[in-house]
Amino acid sequence: MNRKILVLAAVTGLLAPALAACGGSDSGGDDGKAIVVGTTDRFSASADAPAPLDPAYAYDVGTWNILRQTLQTLMALPRGDGEPEPEAAEQCGFSDNGNERYACTLRKGLKFADGSPVTAADVKYSIDRVRGIKSDSGVAGLLSSIDTVETKGDREVIFHLNTADATFPYKLATPAAGIVNPKDYAKNKLRDGFRVDGSGPYTVQVETRNNELVKAVFTKNPEYKGELTPQNQKVEMRSFDSADAMGAALEKGDIDLMTRTMSPEQIKKYSDAGADSDIKLIEMPGLEIRYLGFNTDAPQVRSKAVRQAMAQIVDRGEIASEVYGTSAEPLYSLVPATITGHANSFFNKYGDPSTAKARSILAKANITTPVKLTLNYTTDHYGPATKKEFELLQKQLNDSGLFDVTIKGEKWATFRPNESKGKYAVYGMGWFPDFPDADNFVAPFLDKDNFLGSPYANSTIRKKLIPDSRREADRLAASESLEEIQNIVADDVPVLPLWQGKQYIAARDDITGAEWALNSSSTLQLWELSRGMSG
Structure with a gap:
């Protein structure tokens, strides 16, 4: 790991509170041109897995990295990691000494991307839906410590746990607890295919071929209210058959950034490239x-x-x-x-x-x-x-x-x-x-x-x-x-x-924010990316 990255990791805890306080403003000062991100993650719909992007089924890093851009959660990890902070919520916390009662108050004026209001009842519906469907992917296990979900009015949600769970705030920051609109997601049935609708920082449109997602276009959601501050108007994610094909696209300029999974040979190649290279390799701690x-x-x-x-x-x-x-x-x-x-x-x-x-x-x-x-x-x-x-x-x-x-x-x-x-x-x-x-x-x-x-x-x-x-x-x-x-x-x-x-990103030198585009849990944070000046 190079010295620059060690310094970045050391100051993260100091930066995070100040950066989090900046959330919610209408940012995104790029030129409007979509930033194109490559991945070798494959997204398939099949008889065994007909609903790869339903939060009641999705349980791998690739699908979660789509859901995290589009579904809002009550809590979220701050930019530089650390304790979860309120996101769709205005405030959250344990309201007892035994870590068995957790209460959240929603932000005022939350809306889904279609303009309809987000209420406490929608949060309860979303959580209960994942627990009720209990798909064979195992994702419902993240919510297993919940006994019942209670609402008070339109903005207060109370989780009564069946056992003490100090990690519960982290679980509310995962897509398993993503807030969905009941009109888009049936209570007892998975939503087949690749549609995703929520109240997150982006909306998404997908392109498929032979029951595989090959492209996802994320567009800044004008209805979004939360802690995140998108630095771009649009990001396009392309799925590649191989790391070699993804790398070739980066070097041609067809994509601006590539993430998981790069080959060891690519990591060495970009690591050894000189300072005048137009592609920069960013190494980050990983889990x-x-x-x-x-x-x-x-x-x-x-x-x-x-x-x-x-x-x-x-x-x-x-x-x-x-x-x-x-x-x-x-x-x-x-x-x-x-x-x-x-x-x-x-x-x-x-x-x-x-x-x-x-x-x-x-x-x-x-x-x-x-x-x-x-x-x-x-x-x-x-x-x-x-x-x-x-x-x-x-x-x-x-x-x-x-x-x-x-x-x-x-x-x-x-x-x-x-x-x-x-x-x-x-x-x-x-x-x-x-x-x-x-x-x-x-x-x-x-x-x-x-x-x-x-x-x-x-x-x-x-x-x-x-x-x-x-x-x-x-x-x-x-x-x-x-x-x-x-x-x-x-x-x-x-x-x-x-x-x-460890984890790596390779990006063209006019892309800014790439050093923040992954956190330690490999969460892809597309909202951090912007287009600057190439050097």
């Missing part, structure tokens, strides 16, 4: 993690010993350095090293990679070797280096002589439904947090109705440790419970963490 998930009911990996042996063999350092270079670091827990409550549980238990120790683990459990496995991965969701990563994982396991591994790649539109239905014994996944708290790196994987659809259930984690950690408003005080969760995961290995990544 993205990659891991192997296990269907612990599958015969191949039902024995904990098999999963432990894999944990003992996998060389995270080699994966990070050989595949991702400087853009990834080995990870020894589900919780990233930069998050309060992190523990190096896997390293503490397994130490350095060792075939001899893995052989002993399998022998004690009377496991016949070599263990036959297929590692499944997605070819088009996490970037072009994923295949190389899985080829190296395959080699590491097979070279031990204890495993006979094949690998299989599939497109995300097929891979994700298959994974959630338990069709894979072992599969590779990534996680971009919903919010930057350790709870969001454990509960989505280990709690009831989890994101993975995993059959793994540990009663101590679910009934004691997660609830205990959520009672602590001081997140440092939650560390003891969180570390115990991580130690249990290292022993049972329902998931196997691999690496933690």
